[in-house]
Amino acid sequence: MNYNEKALEMHRKHKGKIEVTSKVALETRDDLSTAYTPGVAEPCRKIAANVEDVYTYTAKGNLVAVVSDGSAVLGLGNIGAEASIPVMEGKAILFKAFADVDAFPLCLATQDVDAIVETVRLAAPVFGGINLEDIASPRCVEVERKLKEILDIPVFHDDQHGTAVVVCAALINALKIVNKKIESVKIVINGAGSAGNAIARMLLDIGATNILSCDRQGILSRDIPQSNWVQDEIASLTNADCQKGDLTAAMNGADVFIGVSAKNVVSKEMVSSMNSDAIVFAMANPDPEIMPDLALEAGARIVGTGRSDFANQINNVLAFPGIFRGALDARASDINEAMKTAAVYAIAGLIPDAELSEEHIIPYALDKKIAIAVAKAVYDAAVSSGVSKL
Amino acid sequence: MNYNEKALEMHRKHKGKIEVTSKVALETRDDLSTAYTPGVAEPCRKIAANVEDVYTYTAKGNLVAVVSDGSAVLGLGNIGAEASIPVMEGKAILFKAFADVDAFPLCLATQDVDAIVETVRLAAPVFGGINLEDIASPRCVEVERKLKEILDIPVFHDDQHGTAVVVCAALINALKIVNKKIESVKIVINGAGSAGNAIARMLLDIGATNILSCDRQGILSRDIPQSNWVQDEIASLTNADCQKGDLTAAMNGADVFIGVSAKNVVSKEMVSSMNSDAIVFAMANPDPEIMPDLALEAGARIVGTGRSDFANQINNVLAFPGIFRGALDARASDINEAMKTAAVYAIAGLIPDAELSEEHIIPYALDKKIAIAVAKAVYDAAVSSGVSKL
Numbered sequence: 034m035n036y037n038e039k040a041l042e043m044h045r046k047h048k049g050k051i052e053v054t055s056k057v058a059l060e061t062r063d064d065l066s067t068a069y070t071p072g073v074a075e076p077c078r079k080i081a082a083n084v085e086d087v088y089t090y091t092a093k094g095n096l097v098a099v100v101s102d103g104s105a106v107l108g109l110g111n112i113g114a115e116a117s118i119p120v121m122e123g124k125a126i127l128f129k130a131f132a133d134v135d136a137f138p139l140c141l142a143t144q145d146v147d148a149i150v151e152t153v154r155l156a157a158p159v160f161g162g163i164n165l166e167d168i169a170s171p172r173c174v175e176v177e178r179k180l181k182e183i184l185d186i187p188v189f190h191d192d193q194h195g196t197a198v199v200v201c202a203a204l205i206n207a208l209k210i211v212n213k214k215i216e217s218v219k220i221v222i223n224g225a226g227s228a229g230n231a232i233a234r235m236l237l238d239i240g241a242t243n244i245l246s247c248d249r250q251g252i253l254s255r256d257i258p259q260s261n262w263v264q265d266e267i268a269s270l271t272n273a274d275c276q277k278g279d280l281t282a283a284m285n286g287a288d289v290f291i292g293v294s295a296k297n298v299v300s301k302e303m304v305s306s307m308n309s310d311a312i313v314f315a316m317a318n319p320d321p322e323i324m325p326d327l328a329l330e331a332g333a334r335i336v337g338t339g340r341s342d343f344a345n346q347i348n349n350v351l352a353f354p355g356i357f358r359g360a361l362d363a364r365a366s367d368i369n370e371a372m373k374t375a376a377v378y379a380i381a382g383l384i385p386d387a388e389l390s391e392e393h394i395i396p397y398a399l400d401k402k403i404a405i406a407v408a409k410a411v412y413d414a415a416v417s418s419g420v421s422k423l
Numbered sequence: 424m425n426y427n428e429k430a431l432e433m434h435r436k437h438k439g440k441i442e443v444t445s446k447v448a449l450e451t452r453d454d455l456s457t458a459y460t461p462g463v464a465e466p467c468r469k470i471a472a473n474v475e476d477v478y479t480y481t482a483k484g485n486l487v488a489v490v491s492d493g494s495a496v497l498g499l500g501n502i503g504a505e506a507s508i509p510v511m512e513g514k515a516i517l518f519k520a521f522a523d524v525d526a527f528p529l530c531l532a533t534q535d536v537d538a539i540v541e542t543v544r545l546a547a548p549v550f551g552g553i554n555l556e557d558i559a560s561p562r563c564v565e566v567e568r569k570l571k572e573i574l575d576i577p578v579f580h581d582d583q584h585g586t587a588v589v590v591c592a593a594l595i596n597a598l599k600i601v602n603k604k605i606e607s608v609k610i611v612i613n614g615a616g617s618a619g620n621a622i623a624r625m626l627l628d629i630g631a632t633n634i635l636s637c638d639r640q641g642i643l644s645r646d647i648p649q650s651n652w653v654q655d656e657i658a659s660l661t662n663a664d665c666q667k668g669d670l671t672a673a674m675n676g677a678d679v680f681i682g683v684s685a686k687n688v689v690s691k692e693m694v695s696s697m698n699s700d701a702i703v704f705a706m707a708n709p710d711p712e713i714m715p716d717l718a719l720e721a722g723a724r725i726v727g728t729g730r731s732d733f734a735n736q737i738n739n740v741l742a743f744p745g746i747f748r749g750a751l752d753a754r755a756s757d758i759n760e761a762m763k764t765a766a767v768y769a770i771a772g773l774i775p776d777a778e779l780s781e782e783h784i785i786p787y788a789l790d791k792k793i794a795i796a797v798a799k800a801v802y803d804a805a806v807s808s809g810v811s812k813l
Binding site for chain 1: 426427428429430431433434435437438439440441442443444445446447449450451452455456457458459460461462463464465466467468469470471474477478479480481482483484485486496497498499502503504505506507508509510511512513514515516517519520525526527528529530531532533538541542544545546547548549708709729730731732738740788789
């Protein structure tokens with residue numbers, strides 16, 4: 034049975050993946066009087082007197098909303114709120130399994146920026162954090178920036194920043210193996226949406242200087258008009274020389290390829306045209322830009338994908354559980370650049386240099402140590418950057 | 424230690440009462456590929472192709488939103504969204520414990536009818552039902568009626584209909600003991616909000632003919648203007664003779680008193696003025712309209728309250744878990760009058776006539792048989808009244 038059939042059977046058997054359970058007993062009359070009426074009135078009174086007590090007496094401090102409008106789900110596109118639920122439930126159980134964060138899917142029946150923002154704002158009292166997911170670009174960037182302004186709890190668009198964190202961690206380790214420096218490598222990012230934008234920004238943060246960003250029209254260049262304001266931002270940050278051309282031209286002589294685009298858009302010839310010791314991260318889901326065996330045959334030295342069935346799984350699950358664990362533990366009002374950069378180095382640092390290899394640049398996704406290390410680094414960065422409310 | 428202190432300690436220790444857990448294992452790479460990427464894409468595709476498959480592959484069919492705006496929480500009044508969370512989490516764990524319904528609190532940062540309706544509408548894709556809770560009257564009635572029109576999943580305001588169902592079940596059994604008929608008894612309801620309205624309507628449905636409804640201004644009468652449209656509705660349904668007077672006047676000669684109002688508003692003298700074999704349901708929470716010992720001293724034959732520490736606990740927990748279980752199992756598009764009436768008789772019927780007594784008119788709240796019986800009756804009524812979508 035393949036993954037598709039197994040997934041259908043599993044989802045059908047359990048009717049989805051999440052349930053809402055009680056942390057307290059409800060067996061006796063006494064239990065009922067403590068957890069519900071009349072006892073429950075007392076924590077209500079405390080919170081009414083001091084709203085910060087909501088973190089003491091409710092689940093808020095450990096609850097994250099996984100918010101989607103279903104407009105850019107995996108590689109499936111705009112499939113709507115209902116069809117996005119299996120992914121958001123999946124995200125919720127990953128949060129729980131890897132970082133003991135309680136997460137609940139909010140799959141919204143709107144794809145309007147202001148309606149999404151307003152719905153999340155009104156639903157926010159019960160949540161300690163907001164994880165945005167699978168919202169099309171540039172809408173997702175607008176939604177995230179508006180919510181960050183309005184809310185005093187962390188707001189994080191995982192497709193942007195979770196991806197960027199894990200890509201940067203993987204790249205730091207891959208560059209150690211090929212003995213190249215981030216400052217001097219030529220990097221091509223294919224896919225100029227919100228993930229491509231966040232990856233470019235974070236690469237610049239950790240020292241990259243030479244980035245070309247491509248979409249279906251070819252290399253983005255600041256001297257020609259882009260199709261939306263997110264692409265304008267990317268163009269302004271990359272390709273200083275205003276090079277023109279398609280992805281094939283961009284990849285010629287590149288040291289690093291980072292794909293957040295679509296299946297099969299990279300050929301063996303394109304990989305062969307890259308610099309020696311080429312690094313190829315082909316992360317389109319579920320089918321990568323080029324299959325790992327083909328990329329290796331074409332001369333790539335290190336290959337990563339988003340999938341669990343190949344080596345070097347560059348998967349957001351390495352980042353988001355620990356990032357939210359750290360942010361919630363610090364009662365952070367934000368997840369800022371310092372916290373994300375701390376997560377990058379925490380993930381990269383989990384593999385000692387001596388253990389790095391072409392097939393092991395990033396920790397194994399199921400290693401429970403990852404979230405603990407990331408959470409600690411993010412917590413410390415929240416405190417030192419002044420966003421902890423503890 | 425009293426309930427207040429125990430409740431604070433318990434809520435603090437566990438940081439609230441709910442958690443979001445996984446129904447599936449997430450230990451191996453294979454688990455990850457089935458529950459998340461790449462396998463999860465397949466249930467998404469199925470739902471995108473046929474939106475009704477959301478009930479097959481997600482948790483929707485068992486998920487209820489417990490929605491409040493924090494405007495009328497227990498007897499505490501308008502304490503706001505955050506301070507209402509302990510009650511809504513309590514409701515959620517009652518749903519789970521009594522009927523294996525997964526329920527999640529949505530405590531909204533607005534008290535505007537249209538904003539509440541729109542937020543619930545946009546959040547509805549993940550939910551199989553909506554339970555409204557602790558929203559002030561008449562706003563709650565407006566919110567409920569609008570949502571019932573818009574949504575194709577059951578919407579139920581528990582403070583109205585849950586209360587009405589349980590009161591009617593208790594009254595049916597109490598009247599058997601005192602050997603009076605619902606058609607001929609004089610009933611006084613104190614509290615002319617949404618609960619009082621729903622109780623009056625359901626009493627009429629099961630045969631009552633002589634109801635007086637009171638608020639702080641006294642007996643509602645259709646020939647004088649009321650303070651809002653819900654009270655206009657109540658007045659139009661009760662007090663056919665347009666009697667005037669205060670609660671004391673209303674209770675004189677009454678057979679049944681039903682309080683959904685405030686503590687200590689009923690004196691011993693008022694109970695003594697009632698007809699022989701008086702039935703007193705003093706359900707203000709946490710402190711009843713009159714304490715049971717006083718009511719009994721004053722001559723009442725049967726006394727019920729909302730509390731678990733006295734006999735005859737007339738508590739919504741007898742109704743809402745089974746009502747939603749039945750509605751969800753039938754995939755009902757509504758919770759209609761037939762379903763609510765079915766719940767009334769199912770609850771009343773759980774005590775055989777031979778076991779009825781002054782101190783045992785209603786099943787014990789923690790009896791797990793109740794929800795099963797209610798669910799079956801509600802399911803059958805959903806099917807026979809044509810609202811089941813199965």
